[in-house]
Amino acid sequence: MLYSQYRWNTPHINLEAAAVLSQALSVSPLVGRLLVSRGVHNEQEAERFLHPDMNQMHDPYLLLGMREAIPRIKLALEREEHILIYGDYDADGVSSTSLMIHLMRHLGASYDIYIPHRSNEGYGLHNHALDWAHQQGVTLIITVDTGISAVEQIAYASTLGIEVIVTDHHEPPEILPEAYALINPKLPDCPYPFKGLAGAGVALKVAQALIGEVPGEWMEIAAIGTVADLMPLEGENRVIVSYGIESMRGSKLPGVSALLEISGVDQTQVTSVNIAFAMAPRINASGRLDHAGRAVSLLTTESLDEAHTLAGQLDLLNRERQQVVEGILQEATMQLELKIESRSGSVPDVIVLAGEGWNVGVVGIVASKLLERYYRPTLILGIDPESGVCKGSARSIEGLDIYEALTANKQYMDHYGGHPAAAGMTLHRDQLQQLETGLNEYAATVLTEADFIPQRLADDECRISDVPIKVIQEIDRLQPFGMSNPSPRFVFRKVTVKETRTMGRDKRHLKLVLEQEGQQLETVAFGKGALAEFLTPGSVIDVMGELSINEWNGMRKPQLMLQDIHVPGAQVFDMRGHADPLHAMKHFLSALDVHLRYKAGSIGAIVRKETNVSEGNSLYEPCLWVYDRKVGLFPCNAAAQQYGQEEVRTLFVFDTPETPEQLDAMLALFSGAENIILLHGSGNRLDRLQMPSRELFKRIYMLVFKWKAEPVVEQEMIPVLSRQCGCSPRMITMMLDVFEELSFITREDGMITVADNPPKRDLTSARHYQALEHMAETEQVMLDASTPQLTQWMISRMKGVS
Template identity: 40%
Template sequence: MLQPTTKWELKTESESAQVLATQLEVSRLTAHLLINRGCDTKEKAEAFLHMNEDRMHDPFLMKGMKEAVDRIHQAIIDQEKIVVFGDYDVDGVSSTALMLETLSKLGAKYDWYIPNRFTEGYGPNRNAFNKLYDEGATLLITVDTGIAAVDTVAYANELGLDVIITDHHEVGPELPNAFAVINPKQKDCVYPFSDLAGVGVVMKVAHALLGEVPKDGLDLVSLGTISDLVPLIDENRYFAKRGLRVLSRLDRPGLQALCELSGLSDPPFTAENVGFGFGPRLNAAGRMSSADPACQILLTTDQEEAYHLAERIEQLNVERQRTVEEITTEAVAMSEKLTEQDAIVVANENWNSGVTGIVASRLVEKYQRPSIVIALDSEGVGKGSARSIEGFDLYESLSTVRELFTHFGGHPMAAGLTIDHTNIDLLRAHLNEAVKQTMTDEDFIKTSPVELELKMSDVTTSLIKEIEQLAPFGVKNPKPSVLIRNAAIAQKKAIGSDQTHVKMLLESDGVTLDCIGFRKSYMNDAVSDDSLISVIGELENNEWRGNVKPQLIIRDAEVRETQVFDMRGKPIQTIERFDHETSYIVFQDAMKQTLTNLGIAEHQIIDGESERVSKSVTTFVLIDLPKDLASLENVFRHFGKQMDTLYVLLQDETKAYFTSLPTREQFKWLFAYIKQEGTLDIHRTIEQIVRHKGWSVDTVRFMLVVFEELQFITKRGGRVELNDTPSKKALTDAPIYERHRKKVEVETTLLMSTTEQLKTFFHPFLVEQPIESEEIRSGLQSTH
């Protein structure tokens, strides 16, 4: 049995799917997917499928836009020095680049500034404003930052600097007293779409300044919008979809160099290429050092400079990957030691503050708990990143203890903060209590929405192309997840340089499907080759050497039957790979000592007489052979129904010394022979019988011992003679006969059987799962 790691929720098909399909002239499948995305009318669906510039909103509907545009135009006319103040993530650097290119088109006098994460922290700061003022700046435009900079903007006003804030983060209880604040999340802002990324807000400013959408900047907008994980609906869908087309042209020398040097796939690009290719690399600069190279590579027109910048960014990305792995390992170890784990809050002085967000996401993935990772400097000041789970508004919860932070800002699912080390325990206690009060045990189980249940024969390249009509995929427009139930495993193996991934070939009704699970190599060991497996994941067309085949990216898997792994013949040391929650079934005393010598704890060892074991134990290893099948059956009557996984080793050092029991006819012949000959010499008689009958020496000696135990014969001085009045007894009355009969039965059943026969033997003792869970019974109807 393999339990899924998430809760699968199958979405039922709406009765209106066929109606919508007819109206749009699309398949019922596409209509079903559109309805799942809130597009339940023809108008909404057409807007989603055909989002274009005509459907975009008037930028001047955004509060503060007119005041900002007028002030920027005036600064251009007066040739004031305008400085664009950005942020160090992808959204921040793409916002900076887009604003700079817009100012350049307008003939402005401009410069740019992105604070250093390690020396300045997040957002506008006084030292930076002093420097920019001294260098002649009179107007600052923040991009993707500034909405929480109340004190810093007040200081700018004292200096005589005008500040225009463009941001998209959550708005706090007090707004900065800036010349203009442009943020669609402002409470009295009537702009119809509030989920723009920072670069999306800048695009609206550029639109307002230029009088048209600067289409050559859409590649920048797609980079920031996709990387910042904002919902890919409404205008964001246009920015992402149209922007990916522009990005795929690689008009920017910097992006072309980065693509070539890092080995990213060739265009056309998808949202996945941005999210897992361009995005992490551009982020690496600001995470590991200064973000300036990331901004410069977007702006440069020089091929040689572009290549040098790409080399530097790729180097920083490799360093970032190594750092993330090291800190994640330490953070997990610290998390395991926390007394309360409703939420995870960990801190360390040796951590790099640039990767705390990635590590926090790793902790959320592992523990399914809101997590905060804090990097402390030598003075005890911590810079932290927080990540949440569905159903828990992290921003709202942390907002109630703002007094603990020097700086704070973010979203319901993510936040950044600066905190003194003396307040970390208070933060941990608050977050644990907040989670405990608002979340249930059910909330901690990650949900995997499943939109389609498909037969293997349904999965075709044309179906996948149809699904791709909904791309680009992202937040609120996820790539449709599909369920394929009870498929046979034709092939299975761990792959990758470190064997962390799994590749399978699944088969059903004569149709096969390639599947790959990234960072899911546990499935290779946890699933037996002859199991029927159900998988959920996303479909894609995989092209290799001109051939296009469907492929499933596995997100989760389930095997409903108990897994029985035939490991007969493997050395006892094989068990070292099992974890501390495994129980070991042992019948022979010598094997108990062997297990102890291998470091197995005493409470994990179950002898043949045990009747109780922790209900939390679901993995068992059958170490050795029992004295008889009844002993084994007794154990399985007690524990069989809680077994998810059974490994069968069946070690034995006392195998029966014959392959089968002598037959009744053999015993009858020997008895007659002894009766005919009278007194016999044991050694000579055995030699004669072996020569005459072809029996083994061991067989003849065994039969003589049986006769002796039954008191049919008497042995004296190396001779055998028949008793005068032997009593009538069955062969089974002889203890040695019965012991060996049971031993042979055990060996024949457990050692000499095929794997399939072995599993058939165990099957009646193992729990039988219902064919369908409640979620699946209420699941998706056919979409075809």
């Protein structure tokens, strides 16, 4: 059995409402169910969902603070005041700043921009930046995607004679800054009907309040910020992103076209997925490794040549960012493994890791990767070795609001802010331990064991026959996909693997052809190439993934982008004859890491006394068991004695059982094993048994009968008989056992005496004959059978002894 990496949850759907909707819209029942699961319950709601329209946008003056802010901005324009746009360095901050630059240009304003350097300055407003603004003659600051927590800084700006309008979307703190105006849909008293705007979305509302209808290019920029900042793609955001993408497909912004080109995206087919995974990482790379101003220049330039130059620079920065992330990830993983080891193998409820020299611009990505692997709220911080200041990012799981967790431990930090799922913080290294302890104590009061099992929502369970190309085209009508409207995931159960192969230069990717009721579905899984050797043709599996249409050489086929896999029932993995069985065991455990659900005592190994597997493996020491002729199997290391056989779920067989009784004892003892991995070799062929037959026994008896005149030394007889009949000495010895049981011969003091008139007995009635037959069959199957034959034989034996 291979467990799925995630718990697959499918929503309860009102099938009656889905059927009515399907009929009313003339779409497939599957799409009707998808709409209902997304909160669309009638034809009117479906029209709004499927056809986002500018009429669905809300009046910007419903935002608290807008009626104070707009007159002040207009007054600044009339007085020709110098305005400062103060932004943030992530993709939303870049988009918000860029949108406001386009607005300032449109208004003919005198303006400057300021975005703090992520590593050197950190998030938010800074007094030294306000001093610089004062020197530049700034009298009005408009913040975008930041400022809602800047109580002290905005108070300081007031002493300089600078008024501040805050536009932000982050969670407001208990104490708000005394700014000229605060515009944030999440403010407690704000009546704005939609709370999910990104920073760029709030900036867009300011633009709408000032000039009314905005150019399509500005919607493009707002769409980038909305998607990149993982805002819910529902309500007003759905309109912003839909219009933004439509404009982007024929964009007049040189920076957008150049960025799509360098990312390898067909501009005419751009989607929200392309924004999230192609555009956003490159924009973010600017603020992570350099300065976000480079990305702002890209989104605001009017020169195509400059756009191509800047896009190329961002692409190089993104490649560098990937390398930096990998380096930090390796160091952080080693640090965490040591921490887990010191905790007797348990992972902390909240992971807190920090390192000197870790680039604070990428620690959030590292946190996301560790969360994906360990499924724990994770904080990764970079430490300045000179000052001891730590700056970091947090990513959290569904069960823990990380902003609330940080708020409960705010005494340990100089600054923090964020959302329920992600946050940033600054503190001194002396406070790290207290913060880690405090967060884990808080998590212990909030999280349960169930919260630590990752789950992934699947929209529906269906069959391959349910998803022809026509239905997949209908599903595409639900775009744009993103937060709160994810690309639909489907579960297909009991599909048969017809073909398996790897793809890519390093064979990192997996391609399967699945079949069900005569219908086939091609499946691609990026980064899962290691599974190829464990998913043999004929395997019956369950899969979850997203559907798309694969176009190649004029052919169009349905395709599943596989995200998770589950193999139900016990499995036998044939890895016989591996040159290095211990290495093979470690490879198995590493390749199938997330699909085995390790826990202490869950890995077992069976060996003969002379086989050495004492190295164990890097995660858990295997429970080691040894064959014994008298007791069958007995535990021979501390892990086996501590945990016993009941906990073993993955069993490695390094050596074949010596008897059928040992095989049955093994299967009975480890009846809870879900995976049996056979690592034994082919054995010594000179010592092999062969299936007994009357003809063979008759031939051997005729040779033995020649010695009837006098007793013969058994050890002299055996090699002679072996040479004459081509049987192994071991086979000859066991056949002599049969002759002895039937009174054809007698043994005494190493001598064999042949009976003159042996009784007539049926060979097959002899207990030793039956044992030889069973042993020969066991040996033949264990050593020589094909993988399908061996698998079927083993599983049938497992059922027989369970």
